Amino acid sequence: MNFTNRIFNIRIALFAVLLIVAGYLSPPANAEEDEWKFFLNDRPELWDGYLASCFIEDGEYMWVGTNRQLVFKIFKETLEAVDTLNFSAADMAYDREGNIWMVGSGLKKLVGDTLIGWDQNNFQEIGLPGPYPSYISVDSTGIFWLGFNGEGLVRFDGESCIVYDDTNAPFKKHHLGGVIIYSIVVDKNNNIWVTTALVNGIMKFDHKEWTVYDSTNTVIKNVPFKGLEIDKNNNIWAGSTIGLYKYDGTDWYLYNDDNSQINGLVDKIAFDNDNNLWFSTNNHIGLVNYDGINWRVFNQSNSPIHGNRIFRIYIDKKQNVWFQVTHDPESGEVWKGQGVNIYRKGGVILNIDERIKGIYQVNTFPNPVYDFLTINSEVEYNTYEIIDLRGVSVVSGSFNSDNSINVSSLVSGTYCLRLIYGQSFNTVFFIKN
Known part of the structure; x- marks a missing residue:
């Protein structure tokens, strides 16, 4: 893909x-x-x-x-x-x-x-x-x-x-x-x-x-x-x-x-x-x-x-x-x-935990998006937060069964999507048309 x-x-x-x-x-x-x-x-x-x-x-x-x-x-x-x-x-x-x-x-x-x-x-x-x-x-x-x-x-x-x-x-x-x-x-x-x-x-x-x-x-x-x-x-x-x-x-x-x-x-x-x-x-x-x-x-x-x-x-x-x-x-x-x-x-410890090493790829589509943004990932994220370029959280919530987010109310621009699973998270950017 x-x-x-x-x-x-x-x-x-x-x-x-x-x-x-x-x-x-x-x-x-x-x-x-x-x-x-x-x-x-x-x-x-x-x-x-x-x-x-x-x-x-x-x-x-x-x-x-x-x-x-x-x-x-x-x-x-x-x-x-x-x-x-x-x-x-x-x-x-x-x-x-x-x-x-x-x-x-x-x-x-x-x-x-x-x-x-x-x-x-x-x-x-x-x-x-x-x-x-x-x-x-x-x-x-x-x-x-x-x-x-x-x-x-x-x-x-x-x-x-x-x-x-x-x-x-x-x-x-x-x-x-x-x-x-x-x-x-x-x-x-x-x-x-x-x-x-x-x-x-x-x-x-x-x-x-x-x-x-x-x-x-x-x-x-x-x-x-x-x-x-x-x-x-x-x-x-x-x-x-x-x-x-x-x-x-x-x-x-x-x-x-x-x-x-x-x-x-x-x-x-x-x-x-x-x-x-x-x-x-x-x-x-x-x-x-x-x-x-x-x-x-x-x-x-x-x-x-x-x-x-x-x-x-x-x-x-x-x-x-x-x-x-x-x-x-x-x-x-x-x-x-x-x-x-x-x-x-006792010794400097800089090695990374295996759970941190696992970097999972996240695909968002369509991107740019008009109404519904869908998330495809190996990780089943629980919640999400959308942040604008000022650093302000504008939308947050929990995922539904089809892992989609309604972004139709957002004004046009570039946003950061923060995906959260327990204490772990991932971030991707998307464009709202």
Whole structure:
């Protein structure tokens, strides 16, 4: 059968920039305990000047955002960059349905290998105060919380925005940059926690009222705060200039250089599936791990790590720790590799599950379509969602016995069809005439 009508191939035409970047295995310090892998470190002509700003797992792939107008799509099993997106990604998150969203040079939803949504050309359509959000979190009701470097905090429900700034929230406006958001996290009770410039404390929003935790009502010191994260037990962890604070809902605990391996402002924090803490500081001491009892620091003097300066930490479903590093050269020293390092105690696991490897071909016909679109696939998909090129869901439902969808009410244009079976999904594009 001729599949040339399968419109999803337009994503290849739009974003067909292939990079083949070889990964290599570095001998671990202790093969039974630790293993390290690296990619884009031995190709300075490609990677020099790029810093990984964010990561997100997508089945057999990892999307890696950078500080340039480029997002790498990495095939995890071989650590090859197989595609790129023309987007400057500062942060990434899953929505409630498992879709990937990116912020940076806009607010975009990933559909297949295509980004659709809002940028400098149309951000005002939904009431965004600016086109360049820096942080994104999604609460349990599906609301997006966006942090800006000047425009404050934004609540986005998929259609319109509410902006929180110094007029309706306990934020302070910088005389040069407006309200600068440092971090946003959502706890298990759906509270929004925020740190900002000029506010020496941590702020909580319960969707009705704001609460500020600072030196006036808690034992925490009057110091700046930056990084935030929630652990598996719903404890709040907040990085400050004097150490790392933990809040269990009642008491505050401070980890600093007197009782831990913390030295400097804690600005990157992550937790693995076993609730082990991973973080870095602005003093460039390396990658720090705390399992609740023991502290461990990975640096260039005791491990194969490629740099002591950590820019971002991400932990995938198999407990691999992905992080961007760079090396600060000494006087007269030439460039010495940087890029993304991957660590896992007991060995890095990048092989793909067999159920993920099974890629089933989907045929949609007729395509273009006027009224009923029929799906032909080896997989019996349960439900579907149709998404327009803005990233907005316009139709959703369950399949009938003949696997057809009535699309007669849609306006003419190109759409993405998301086919869902349990926790798995597939995407194809089609044209409505």
